[in-house]
Amino acid sequence: MMFLHHRFLKGALAAGVAAAALVATAGAGATAAPRAATAPSAQSALPAQAVPGFPEPTPHTQKAYDPAADFTAKWTRADARQIKAMSDPTAGSRQNSMPEDYTAPTVPQNFPDMSNGKVWVWDTWPLTDAAAHQYSYKGWEVVFSLVADRKLGFDDRHTYAKLGYFFRKAGVPSSQRPANGGWTYGGLVFPKGLSGKVFEDQSFSHQTEWSGSTRIFKNGEVKVFYTAVAFYRNAAGQDTKPADARIMMSPGKIFANDKGVWFGGFKTHNELLKPDGKLYQNGAQNPYYNFRDPFTFQDPAHPGKTYMVFEGNTATQRGTRACTTGDMGYQPGDPYTETPDEVMDRNAHLQMANVGLAVADNTELTKWHFLPPILSANCVTDQTERPQIYLKDGKYYLFTISHRSTFAAGVDGPEGVYGFVGNGIRSDFQPVNRGSGLALGNPTNLNFNQGFPFDPDYNQHPGAFQAYSHYVMPGGLVQSFIDTIGTKDNFRRGGTLGPTVRILIDGDTTKVDRTYGNGGLGGYADIPADRDIKPGQPVS
Numbered sequence: 001m002m003f004l005h006h007r008f009l010k011g012a013l014a015a016g017v018a019a020a021a022l023v024a025t026a027g028a029g030a031t032a033a034p035r036a037a038t039a040p041s042a043q044s045a046l047p048a049q050a051v052p053g054f055p056e057p058t059p060h061t062q063k064a065y066d067p068a069a070d071f072t073a074k075w076t077r078a079d080a081r082q083i084k085a086m087s088d089p090t091a092g093s094r095q096n097s098m099p100e101d102y103t104a105p106t107v108p109q110n111f112p113d114m115s116n117g118k119v120w121v122w123d124t125w126p127l128t129d130a131a132a133h134q135y136s137y138k139g140w141e142v143v144f145s146l147v148a149d150r151k152l153g154f155d156d157r158h159t160y161a162k163l164g165y166f167f168r169k170a171g172v173p174s175s176q177r178p179a180n181g182g183w184t185y186g187g188l189v190f191p192k193g194l195s196g197k198v199f200e201d202q203s204f205s206h207q208t209e210w211s212g213s214t215r216i217f218k219n220g221e222v223k224v225f226y227t228a229v230a231f232y233r234n235a236a237g238q239d240t241k242p243a244d245a246r247i248m249m250s251p252g253k254i255f256a257n258d259k260g261v262w263f264g265g266f267k268t269h270n271e272l273l274k275p276d277g278k279l280y281q282n283g284a285q286n287p288y289y290n291f292r293d294p295f296t297f298q299d300p301a302h303p304g305k306t307y308m309v310f311e312g313n314t315a316t317q318r319g320t321r322a323c324t325t326g327d328m329g330y331q332p333g334d335p336y337t338e339t340p341d342e343v344m345d346r347n348a349h350l351q352m353a354n355v356g357l358a359v360a361d362n363t364e365l366t367k368w369h370f371l372p373p374i375l376s377a378n379c380v381t382d383q384t385e386r387p388q389i390y391l392k393d394g395k396y397y398l399f400t401i402s403h404r405s406t407f408a409a410g411v412d413g414p415e416g417v418y419g420f421v422g423n424g425i426r427s428d429f430q431p432v433n434r435g436s437g438l439a440l441g442n443p444t445n446l447n448f449n450q451g452f453p454f455d456p457d458y459n460q461h462p463g464a465f466q467a468y469s470h471y472v473m474p475g476g477l478v479q480s481f482i483d484t485i486g487t488k489d490n491f492r493r494g495g496t497l498g499p500t501v502r503i504l505i506d507g508d509t510t511k512v513d514r515t516y517g518n519g520g521l522g523g524y525a526d527i528p529a530d531r532d533i534k535p536g537q538p539v540s
């Protein structure tokens with residue numbers, strides 16, 4: 001069965017009404033901020049060739065700071081412009097095509113379904129310890145996924161999302177697994193009704209569980225970190241989110257026998273954090289604020305402490321003209337520069353993403369406090385989603401995902417993974433790959449000069465929306481879910497995990513490994529554990 005994809009709808013509607021379509025989507029529960037509240041996108045009115053030349057990326061020192069310090073690295077507009085600089089065939093490009101090194105191979109439309117039609121599946125993460133080692137438990141690999149009933153349209157899934165899990169036998173080579181990865185759907189993780197108790201106003205029309213990470217400790221103890229979101233029906237019959245999202249933690253236990261895996265506990269749901277309006281924007285400041293996707297970890301440089309990165313926004317009132325010269329990031333002599341006022345006149349200041357940092361105040365991980373954000377993308381993009389800290393060769397990588405539609409006026413990039421490298425969890429992070437930040441994008445027929453939103457060339461590539469919500473695993477393996485494959489006249493929605501790909505991470509570069517799997521495409525839903533744990537065994 002095919003569902004009409006809202007992206008293609010927007011593409012067909014063209015720029016004049018696209019902003020209205022975005023507002024409508026947001027009213028139905030989306031948190032992607034429209035670029036302009038009332039007017040059509042300012043960027044669509046730009047001349048076809050708005051960029052006469054390219055700036056250099058902003059220099060970033062990668063210097064490390066104390067995690068509690070008040071230093072926030074910037075992903076600047078000059079940095080983000082490198083995405084175009086390395087892909088535009090006409091404009092003195094560094095590369096003369098969208099570089100294959102940062103582009104995922106195209107996924108075919110005849111993909112298998114990992115849940116065999118039971119549920120829609122999207123954001124997914126493995127069972128790990130605080131160092132991101134992926135554990136099997138008594139010989140079973142386990143993953144956690146946002147799931148929703150297949151009776152819903154795929155784009156309605158966010159409003160009804162719950163946390164589910166899958167398991168499969170560990171230690172089987174990908175080539176010997178069934179095409180869909182061989183996972184068994186275990187059902188929902190939490191007992192019904194508990195994750196929504198945190199909201200003072202219980203009159204929500206529905207309440208959802210968003211992403212997330214799950215950590216394993218000794219004796220089969222697990223802690224699930226997730227985002228609680230409540231939707232309230234307004235007089236016009238739309239679902240809105242007046243209550244701030246909460247970052248939550250619920251402790252439970254994993255059990256397994258030779259037949260499979262199940263969980264107990266999850267009776268207590270602890271509220272850890274809600275946006276404070278000082279470091280992290282809240283709903284009173286912006287109805288389209290983003291606050292979610294906790295990822296917890298320990299930093300070898302700060303033993304005994306547990307940290308969390310999460311998706312946030314700069315804490316200004318929506319519409320505040322808060323972007324600075326530093327957010328632009330241009331250097332003296334750059335052939336192309338913009339002033340903050342120029343870009344804010346085009347509403348770029350409605351896109352104010354950051355990556356947040358918090359630290360636990362107790363060993364039970366039930367009490368936390370905010371630290372200043374580690375990265376801001378003011379006037380660059382509105383969403384830096386599902387951030388994760390990834391340690392390799394003594395470097396600290398910050399990976400995050402971003403939609404094309406959330407880039408600010410005048411900057412652009414494909415759906416995919418963006419990466420930043422530094423020397424600590426708080427660092428002057430340098431965007432990877434020619435200073436752009438693009439680590440792994442969906443394949444596109446990019447023509448960045450046609451303006452937002454959804455230029456026809458972009459949408460004509462069947463892979464432009466093939467994958468989202470990537471998660472970078474040990475060994476550079478990257479898993480993601482399939483969103484839509486095809487063009488507007490012939491497409492198939494996903495709702496299942498796509499083929500795992502591998503990126504080679506080396507210093508400030510990443511590169512798609514096309515020798516991995518079949519031309520770079522590994523097994524579908526292939527999330528291999530790299531450690532096995534028995535009950536009672538300490539987890540490193």
Ligand SMILES: OC[C@H]1O[C@@](CO)(OC[C@@]2(O[C@H]3O[C@H](CO)[C@@H](O)[C@H](O)[C@H]3O)O[C@H](CO)[C@@H](O)[C@@H]2O)[C@@H](O)[C@@H]1O
Pocket residue numbers: 025029030031032122123146157158161210211212227292293311383385386403468469
């Ligand atoms: O389901 C919520 C979790 O999913 C994440 C990452 O996948 O957020 C994705 C996000 O985008 C989806 O909705 C958009 C608008 O409806 C749509 O344009 C996009 O294609 C979808 O992937 O979901 C929220 C809510 O709709 C939106 O703000 C995000 O961009 C993750 O961050 C959430 O925990």
